[in-house]
Amino acid sequence: MIEIKVPASTANLGPGFDTLGAALNLYNSFFLEESGDSLIITGCPKEFSDENNLVIKAMKYTANKYHKLLPAGIKLHIDSQVPLSRGLGSSSTCIVAGVFAAAELLKLPLTREDILIIASEIEGHPDNVAPAILGGIVTATYKDCNIYYDNIPLSKDIKFIALIPEFELSTALSRSVLPHTVERSDGIFNINRVSLLIAALATGKLENLPVACEDRLHQPYRAKLIPDYEPVVKKCWEYNASAVFLSGAGPTILVLVPQENNDFIKSINSYLITLNNKWQSSELYIDFQGTQINRK
Template sequence: MCLKSPATSANLGAGFDCLGLALDFYNETIIKRNNFFKISIKGEGEDNPYLKKHNLFITIFNETYIKLTGKKDLFSFNFINNIPLSRGLGSSSSIIVGAIASAYYLAGLEVNKDTILNNALIYENHPDNISPAALGGFVCSVVDKDNVKYIKTDISSDVKAVVCIPNKQISTNVSRSALPKHLSLADTSFNISRSSLTTAAFMSKNYEMLKIASFDKLHENRRMKTVPELFKVRELARKNGALMSNLSGSGSTFFNLCYKDDANKLKTILENNFPNMKVLELNFNNQGIIIS
């Protein structure tokens, strides 16, 4: 079987731990039944021997497969990793969701995405990345009584993503340590209103409203201090066609959404101004994980 699991961008400004979307940018995994265990990695992590001995995908796959079948069968795993590690593009969520979906498929069971999401909570207790990784599109999700509850909508082909990926990795746990312990009533009200408006903008496909909605007073500026250049990325992107320009997850990637006709121009401007960053122009993924 062949699995494609998408990159994601979460938070999207004020939607802390609840808003996310899927990008047309994937890790691919080919799994075959085999007489012995075999693993190969190409792309991200291929030079890291630790990932062959302690591979999160294989750990979750085996745990899920044994739970479903009661057997420990042997497989070969061929990983083609495109999603950068620890850059705020949901690499861990892509792995978690993909491993669970693959185990269900190879166990001969229906790959039900609600079931996959709820199983993914064992490994990731925030739904903002695992939901769009499984479902695709734009997703607003919460955890209620150990279940992911969500509303999803497709993203129009009229808009595209332009992402800036710095060389610097940022650990989510370290990034969270920069968050405030208390928020003022004014900042709390600001974030609730912007998160609500961001959700409404995506649901109604009124993307122009994102120019107003996609701001945050909780986490972005605090996290961006570790890569100060990101403040310039945001300023320049918003001046050159970005409808929204936000830290992707906990960073260090910066996510920009613009109309498709403005995407190439924005990509060129960001490449010229930030030559030390990798800039990608991407479509959105409305399917989530794909198994064939």
């Protein structure tokens, strides 16, 4: 049996639209083994327990790319901690697991860079799959069938608080509200902020984060799809957040706070229970290992 443990990921980090991502210590684990001549999938909703499962699709894509055939029978069990359609990279965990699984079952000598390229081809962009595979905070771009990436060092003075609502928001809907063109001034605004953000994360200059995480390319449009987004963000600032931004396409809101701020969760929880929709808060940290393989 093979266990593939893939971390959740958050993309964008505010202004880094489709360019920045971070792995978080929340995991989906996938257990695979060859079994008879049929496909058996457990641990997921019934509608995902067939060949349309994203893990199986990624496995088939990888096998086809190398002109290989997958075993006739596969048993897959999914132990999921990453909530669906919340902006925490649940689909990316499936894609990454599928590519790793195909490499393991077919004994393909793939490096992590190879797997990153394949996963990016499937996903369409590397901002979630790159940190899920490599760990840490990653900036990455995909060009001419190659991935160009680097890790960004993170100050130990920062921790992440995820505010996760009970309702879902599809990536397709969240992307549909974005404008097809942007003003030059907005492009310059985001380039300026993401440059400052990378420096602030690396140096721990937290006083720059409130400005560094400002964005004009996606959050103002997506915020309208998320009930109570504006008042929740306002409360985060009142409770001394260093930065507040959407996780990926949303609806999860991520908050950066100084390591010594132990009052934020208690304060924000007291507010969240007053809202019509249920929200939960979770203290998370950067996962620096990325995807892990355990061969049993």
